[in-house]
Amino acid sequence: xxxxxxxxxxxxxxxxxxxxxxxxxxxxxxxxxxxxxxxxxxxxxxxxxxxxxxxxxxxxxxxxxxxxxxxxxxxxxxxxxxxxxxxxxxxxxxxxxxxxxxxxxxxxxxxxxxxxxxxxxxxxxxxxxxxxxxxxxxxxxxxxxxxxxxxxxxxxxxxxxxxxxxxxxxxxxxxxxxxxxxxxxxxxxxxxxxxxxxxxxxxxxxxxxxxxxxxxxxxxxxxxxxxxxxxxxxxxxxxxxxxxxxxxxxxxxxxxxxxxxxxxxxxxxxxxxxxxxxxxxxxxxxxxxxxxxxxxxxxxxxx
Numbered sequence: 001x002x003x004x005x006x007x008x009x010x011x012x013x014x015x016x017x018x019x020x021x022x023x024x025x026x027x028x029x030x031x032x033x034x035x036x037x038x039x040x041x042x043x044x045x046x047x048x049x050x051x052x053x054x055x056x057x058x059x060x061x062x063x064x065x066x067x068x069x070x071x072x073x074x075x076x077x078x079x080x081x082x083x084x085x086x087x088x089x090x091x092x093x094x095x096x097x098x099x100x101x102x103x104x105x106x107x108x109x110x111x112x113x114x115x116x117x118x119x120x121x122x123x124x125x126x127x128x129x130x131x132x133x134x135x136x137x138x139x140x141x142x143x144x145x146x147x148x149x150x151x152x153x154x155x156x157x158x159x160x161x162x163x164x165x166x167x168x169x170x171x172x173x174x175x176x177x178x179x180x181x182x183x184x185x186x187x188x189x190x191x192x193x194x195x196x197x198x199x200x201x202x203x204x205x206x207x208x209x210x211x212x213x214x215x216x217x218x219x220x221x222x223x224x225x226x227x228x229x230x231x232x233x234x235x236x237x238x239x240x241x242x243x244x245x246x247x248x249x250x251x252x253x254x255x256x257x258x259x260x261x262x263x264x265x266x267x268x269x270x271x272x273x274x275x276x277x278x279x280x281x282x283x284x285x286x287x288x289x290x291x292x293x294x295x296x297x298x299x300x301x302x303x
Contacts, residue, residue, distance in 0.1 A: 002206055002207050002219060002220055002223050002224075002225045003206060003217045003218065003219060003220065003225075004218045004219065004220040004221075005027065005028060005217075005218040006212055006215050006216075006217050006218075007022050007023070007025045007027065007028055007196075007215060007216040007217075007218065008212075008215055009021050009022040009025075009039070009214060009215065009216070014040075017040060017041050017043030017045075017051070017115065018040075018041070018043065019038050019039065019040050020038070020039040020214050021036075021037070021038050021039075022037040022038075022039070022198065022215070022216035023035060023036050023037040023216065024036065024248060025216075028218065029245060029246070030123065030194075030242065030243070030245075030246065031194050031195070031196045031216070031218065031238055031239055031240075032171075032172075032173065032174065032193055032194045032195075032238065032239040032240030032241055032242060032243075033122045033123050033124075033125075033170075033171050033173060033240050033241065033242075033243050034120055034121070034122055034123075034196075034238045034239070034240070035061070035121050035122070035123045035246055035248065035253055036061075036119075036120055036121035036253075037118075037119075037120050037198065037216060037238065038118070038119040038120070039117075039118055039198070039200065039214060040115065040116065040117040040118070040119060041069075041070075041114070041115050041116040041117065042068075042069060042114050042115065042116035043114065043115050043116070044112065044113070044114050045104070045108075045109075045112065045113050045114070045115065046112055047109065047110065047111050047112055048109055049104075049109065050103065050104025050105075050108050050109045050113070050115075051072065051102065051103060051104045051115060052101075052103050052104070053101055053102040053103065054101055054278075054280040054281055054282045055075075055099050055100065055101045055274070055275045055278045055280060055281045055282065056099065056100070056101075056251050056281065056282040057094075057097060057098070057099045057251060057252070057263065057266075057267050057272045058092075058094035058097070058098055058099075058100070058121075058251050058252070058253075059094050059095075059096065059097050059098075059129075059252050059253070059254060059259065059260075059263045060094065060095070060096075060123070060124055060129040060130070060252070060253050060254040060255070060259065061094050061121045061122060061123055061124055061253040062091060062092060062093045062094065062121070062122045062124060062169075062170070063090075063091070063092045063094070063100075063119070063120070063121055063122075064089065064090070064091050064119070064120045064121070064122060064156070064157065064175070065084055065089070065090040065102070065117065065118075065119055066088075066089055066117065066118045066119075066120075066156055066177065067084055067085060067086045067087075067088070067115075067116065067117045067118075068086055068116040068117060068118070068200070068234065069086055069114050069115065069116035069117075070085075070086070070104075070108065070113060070114055070115035070116060070117070071083055071084065071085045071104070071105055071107070071108050071115075072084050072102050072103070072104065072105070072115070072117070073102070073103050073104070073105040074090055074092075074100060074101075074102055074135075075100060075101050075103075075275050075276070075277070075278060076092065076098055076099065076100035076101075076133075076135060076275055077098055077099040077100070077133075077272070077273035077274060077275050077276075078098065078133060078134070078135055079276055080135045082135070082137045083105055084137070086140075087140030087143075087154070088137065088138060088139055088140050089137070089138040089143065089156055089157070089167055090135070090136075090137055091135070091136045091137075091138070091157070091167050091168070092133075092134075092135045093124070093131060093133060093134045093135070093170075094133055095124070095128075095129070095130060095131035095132055095133045095134070096129075096130045096131065096132065096133065097133065097263065097266070097272055097273075098133035098273075099272050099273060099274065099275050099281075100275060101275055101278055101280075118198075118200075118236055120175070120238065121253065122157075122169070122170075122173065123243050123246050123253055124170050124171075125170055125171050125243055126243075126255050128170045129254060129255060129259075136167065136168065138165075138166060138167055140154075142166055143155060143156065143165060143166070143167075144163040144164065144165060146163065148185070148186055148187065149184055149185040149186065149187075150180070150181040150182075150183065150184030150185065151178055151179065151180050151181065151184045151185060151186040151227075151229075152178070152179040152181075153176055153177070153178055153179075153186065154176065154177040154178075154179075155175070155176055156175040156176065156177055157169055157173050157175040158172065158173030158174045158175055158240060159172070159173075159174070160174055160176060161189070171240060171241050171243060172193060172240045172241040173239075173240040173241075174191075174193065174195060174237060174238065174239040174240050175236075175237070175238055175239075176236065176237040176238075177234075177235075177236055178227065178234065178235045178236070178237065179232075179233075179234055180203075180204070180227075180228075180229035180232060180233040180234070180235070181229070181232060182229070182230065182231050182232060183228075183229070183230065184228065184229055185226055185227065185228040185229075186226070186227045186228075187224065187225070187226050187227075188219065188224065188225040188226075188227065188237065189224055190222055190223065190224050191221070191222075191239070192221060192222060193221075193239055193240050193241050193242075194218075194219075194221065194239050194240065194241075194242055195218075195219040195221075195225075195237060195238070195239035196216050196217060196218045196219060196237070196238050196239060197211065197216070197217045197219065197225075197227060197235055197236070197237055198214075198215070198216050198217075198235060198236040198237075198238070199211045199212065199213045199214060199215060199217070199233075199235055200213075200214070200233075200234035200235055200236060201213060201232075201233045201234045201235075202233070203229055203230055203231045203232075203233045204227060204228070204229050204233050204235055205227070205228045205229070205230070206225055206226070206227055206228075207225065207226055208228070211227070211235075219239075247259075247260050248260075249264065250264075250284070250285055252264065264284055267284050268284045
């Protein structure tokens with residue numbers, strides 16, 4: 001059997017749009033180095049409204065933002081200000097610690113708009129957990145693209161076959177975006193690393209069997225897989241070399257529990273660097289209910 005497990009995501013309401021979270025999952029913490037997988041939207045915002053994710057911290061991981069529709073404005077404590085649009089990649093290495101915000105730009109709020117995005121976190125190998133924080137933006141034209149049996153593949157990060165993404169990674173990684181035309185296919189060859197398929201839209205099949213939409217399907221290691229579509233469809237493929245278990249609390253990920261506790265203390269004591277021109281921040285959630293409420297997007301009804 002090509003698929004080992006189907007992970008049904010948890011659904012969260014972030015105050016204006018919904019998120020389906022496939023990782024971490026109670027039955028499967030990670031896929032390769034991927035420890036977090038969020039599917040945002042598609043969400044429709046009326047004029048004057050948008051996303052406002054206030055400044056919050058990360059450690060010992062990298063965040064990867066990939067848009068299917070809409071735009072977001074990234075700001076961070078390194079002083080980076082970068083808008084991202086569909087097909088581009090924002091990669092932020094948190095390392096020893098970074099703070100960032102993600103908001104809808106004014107141009108997005110000027111009219112009725114739609115946001116559709118995939119947000120992932122990638123754990124760093126132990127020897128790279130405390131690297132200097134950094135940020136890189138990659139235009140759509142810089143990413144490897146190719147066609148296979150009517151499917152357009154984009155390599156967001158890592159390596160796949162003869163293709164290598166310019167996005168710097170810290171361990172063997174696979175991150176693909178697949179856009180299927182009607183009656184198209186795509187082959188995942190035998191791979192000894194972990195792999196999973198996320199069905200962004202309905203209408204996908206694996207080896208002829210329907211793929212459950214909006215779910216992360218774990219591929220059996222060492223098994224070739226053919227993904228096909230009867231109509232236009234979208235999927236993501238993630239995977240890579242397993243890194244071992246990680247500790248996670250809120251926005252903090254580390255191989256060491258004591259490092260998580262230190263990060264919690266530093267955020268509580270406002271010892272993380274600040275994001276220029278940002279006055280708001282998300283407080284440290286102290287309880288499970290706090291962690292749930294801290295996920296909420298704070299709507300902004302003005303530009």
